[in-house]
Structure formats: structure tokens, C-alpha cells
Amino acid sequence: xxxxxxxxxxxxxxxxxxxxxxxxxxxxxxxxxxxxxxxxxxxxxxxxxxxxxxxxxxxxxxxxxxxxxxxxxxxxxxxxxxxxxxxxxxxxxxxxxxxxxxxxxxxxxxxxxxxxxxxxxxxxxxxxxxxxxxxxxxxxxxxxxxxxx
Numbered sequence: 001x002x003x004x005x006x007x008x009x010x011x012x013x014x015x016x017x018x019x020x021x022x023x024x025x026x027x028x029x030x031x032x033x034x035x036x037x038x039x040x041x042x043x044x045x046x047x048x049x050x051x052x053x054x055x056x057x058x059x060x061x062x063x064x065x066x067x068x069x070x071x072x073x074x075x076x077x078x079x080x081x082x083x084x085x086x087x088x089x090x091x092x093x094x095x096x097x098x099x100x101x102x103x104x105x106x107x108x109x110x111x112x113x114x115x116x117x118x119x120x121x122x123x124x125x126x127x128x129x130x131x132x133x134x135x136x137x138x139x140x141x142x143x144x145x146x147x148x149x
Contacts, residue, residue: 003080006116007067015068017075026072029147032084034076036143038092039068046136049129050099053138062091062108065141077147086113086123088144094133102127109141 007014020026020037027036045061047053053061074080091106093099106127113121123143133140 001079001081003083003116010115012063012067012112014074014080015071017071018068025076027076029076032147032149033087034073034143034145034147036069036072036076036145038140038142039065039072040134040137040140041065041068043135045138047138048094048096048099049101049105049138050096055101055104058093058105058138059108061137061139062105062141063112065139066109066112066143069141069143073143073145080116082148083117083120083145084148085120085146086117086143087146089113089123089125090142091125091127092130092133092140093127094131094136094138095129097129097131099129102129105139 004014018026027034041061041064045053049058070080089109091109093102093105106125110125
């Protein structure tokens with residue numbers, strides 16, 4: 001419960017895990033690797049970076065999307081303290097064509113994971129711009145984690 005206690009101390013709360021459509025899972029464990037499917041922020045964060053959404057709002061949306069990922073991590077493995085290493089983060093950012101600040105937006109998720117997991121939160125990351133995302137959300141994040149036995 002150490003990670004969840006850190007969340008509470010930060011004034012954040014882990015949301016309930018989502019229910020994916022039939023034939024999909026929020027997260028799938030293969031050996032000691034957990035693949036977490038794409039998660040978005042809530043309806044508050046609809047629009048494109050560089051138009052309706054500011055970099056600061058995008059940063060907060062990245063944190064929220066990351067919390068949604070972590071909710072499915074907990075649902076899959078039972079305890080966030082079992083995360084041994086955050087290995088990879090893919091941040092897909094719905095942006096206008098000339099927007100170039102994807103890394104600043106993705107830092108919302110990176111900073112959260114670093115604060116929660118310390119050195120184990122350091123990860124490889126891609127932050128890429130997209131022409132659109134489902135339901136007009138501004139960000140979608142997926143993760144790959146190493147889980148302890």
C-alpha cells in the first residue's frame with residue numbers, strides 16, 4: 001500500500017478500473033511483464049493541444065490518464081507495490097499539425113510515475129502527436145511494466 005499512500009499524500013486518488021469492451025483487457029500479464037492498454041483522461045480534456053487545450057491542461061490530462069492506467073494495473077496484479085520497474089510509456093497527443101511540445105505534455109505522466117516509484121519509475125518514453133484520438137480526447141497513454149514475482 002506504499003504507492004497508494006503516496007498517492008493520497010499527493011492529494012490524488014486511484015480511480016476505479018474501467019470495464020473494457022468484449023475481447024479486450026485493460027492490462028495483460030505475460031510472465032513478469034504487464035502490458036497496459038491505452039487509457040485516456042476524462043471528458044474535461046477533449047480537444048487538441050495547440051487549439052482548445054493548453055500545455056498546462058495537457059500536463060494534467062497526462063496525469064489523469066496515467067492514474068487510469070494505474071487503476072488497471074492494480075486490478076490486474078492486486079497491489080501497485082508489485083511494480084518492479086516502469087519500462088515504457090507511449091503518450092499519444094491529439095494536437096494541431098504544428099504543435100511541437102508533446103514532451104512537455106507527456107511530462108505529466110512521467111513526473112507522476114517518478115514521484116510514485118522513484119528510480120523504478122524511470123522509463124523509456126515516446127511522446128508523439130496524433131491527428132485525432134477516440135472521442136476527441138487530448139491524450140492516450142499505454143504502459144509496459146515489469147512486475148515482481
